Amino acid sequence: MKVTVKSILDIKEILGGKRTIEIEIKNSANVFDVLQQLVCIYGESFENRVFEKDGSQKPEIVLFINGTTILAREGLETRMKSGDELLIFPPVGGG
């Protein structure tokens, strides 16, 4: 199935400079699988930005599925559906 990955600021630059990209992913994929797929495509720079050395996800990196935080759902195990949008953003504040 296809899902959309949207990113901003420095993470967008790591993901090739495009605000949204589409990636092909296995049908039962969860958020973690999508991130792993992005590591496969974009390599170390993405991996180091999103994951700690011990492999856990950096808590300050924010992940929204279709607009809402995965932390209010099942975290990295949240299942993706075809056509879903995963938004990845670095720590932002102020306003």
Next chain:
Amino acid sequence: MLSGGYLGKILRVNLTTKKVAVEELPEQIARDYMGGAGFGIKYLFDEVPKGIDALSAENKLFFSCGPLTGTSAPCASKMTVVAKSPLTGAVGMAVTGGYFPAELKFAGYDMLIVEGKSEEPVFIYVKNENVSIRSAKTVWGVNTFDTQSILKEELNDQNVRIACIGPAGEKLSRMACIINEKRAAGRKGLGAVMGSKNLKAIVVRGTNDVPVADEAAFKAAKSTMLKAMKESAHLYPAFSKAGTPMVVDVTNAAGIFPIKNFSATGEKDYTDSLGVSKNNEAFLGAGHCYKCPVACSQMKLVKKGKYAGALSDPEYESMYCFGGATGVENLDSIIYADQLCDQLGLDTMSTGMTIAFAMELFEKGILTEKDTDGIKLKFGNDEAMTSMIRKIAYREDGIGELLADGSRIAASKIGRGSEKYAMQVKGLEFPGYDPRGAKAHGLSYATSYTGADHNRGYAFQEIFGIPIPKAYDRFASKGKGELAMWNQDLRTATTDCPSMCGFLLDMALPAIAAQNTAAMVNGATKFDYTAEEVVKVGERINNLAKAFNVREGLTRDDDTLPERFFTEVILDGTSKGQSIPKEEFTEMLNEYYEARGWDKNGIPTREKLEALGLENVISLFLEMKLY
């Protein structure tokens, strides 16, 4: 006895009688209200009579610092200005930073109270214990930047700090702000309150230190705070380099960047035109407030084109109100608009949103070129947008006069169905987050004692995805009553009262905010606040402010949102399909009142007031036959 952090003194200046007095700050008030917003609101409630005209001599202005202002605490650069708001009729309060607040403490005062009204334009000159009221004839009519330069020149002292109004405040625009250096106590029309008193400026020079009571405890608390700041992935490196304009990138990605007066949120992504990359092109240098290692203020210079030479530090809210909300994508024009508002002494947000409101009326044919002095006031027209600012500030005949008091008053003059396009709560225009995609944030707009105010309960859980105290689905409405209250009380207690920068709370320190405030304030004052007591101070102040508003005649009906959010869904983008149907909003509001311990009409219960030690409010409510 107060032994540190506080100076224990309140300076009271009466512009009618020209009397200057120094009063003691009662220790119990310091303990119960902490400072900043707390002092301002406590004195407003106690001293400003019911039902007065906010622009009459009976209104008072409270310039109130916190126990940390002027100490070496990081980012404790703030001061709260409080008065009855001429824009909302409710509590008017706005926070400013920069250097003026610390200087007021160096001069020896925790708070300055200005009352009465001068016959002639004057400024107040405070040099430590020497206080005088002087003629402001030379600077009346002068913009805020030049006023500061001229007064420094006249007083032959480049080190004074000055808070002043521009032409908008003199003309009593209910959107007028107070400017110190280049920072603003921006919202709720407090500049007009100064103008109504013929008070052009307050000039302060202080040469004393602000002592702290327990050096060792203060030092320890400070190093814990600095360590947390340093380790914060939110503050460094991005925020300290990009400042608040980086929020443009987030709210656009999340589909809550308001477009065309909230009629077209999600329609378009403004990141390329107004986001961080574009802002960086105009970057000139960073600025900071007193003792702030973050330096988030980003000075921008327009180097070429029709706005060449414009120089300002527009925050996220300017990107929104002069940008998305008016459909303008020209960053140069926003830098210019921001500079113009600071010079003329106008609140950028209310001004931008009032222009956006007029643009929507123009698009709908409710206003025509006959009403706009021949200007095609269409969305996206940057020249039309910037041309409105001067007209508003000077109340120029026609459209300037019509818009000078904000969107609610303009709508009441225009009629013809225009009211529903005024994006305001209690008269205060909206900040840059569409509440349909951030519902606790929206509920805070509806219930804040100041009106649609993002700074009285910023829902960083929804907007930045920060899971503290826990993660929240921003589209859901359940649990948002409690969250809105939590955000309001925490923000009040940990930033508005000690007078620390709110940005820290939303980013670096939300998990330890209450504990951090307790430790810092205890070190400075030798008080013994627990984290829970700190939050209770916030709760007490939110209840007292609510009581002031109840006394002024505000009811449950005022705790609401513009019709648009109930009936129109967001048509595109990541928040597509979201609205807040009226029944859902009613439930959220009920939940909020319940969480607060207020009855179904939003009146604080007797039990709640007793628990907060607000016996004076109980007496008021008994008098008003509310019990």
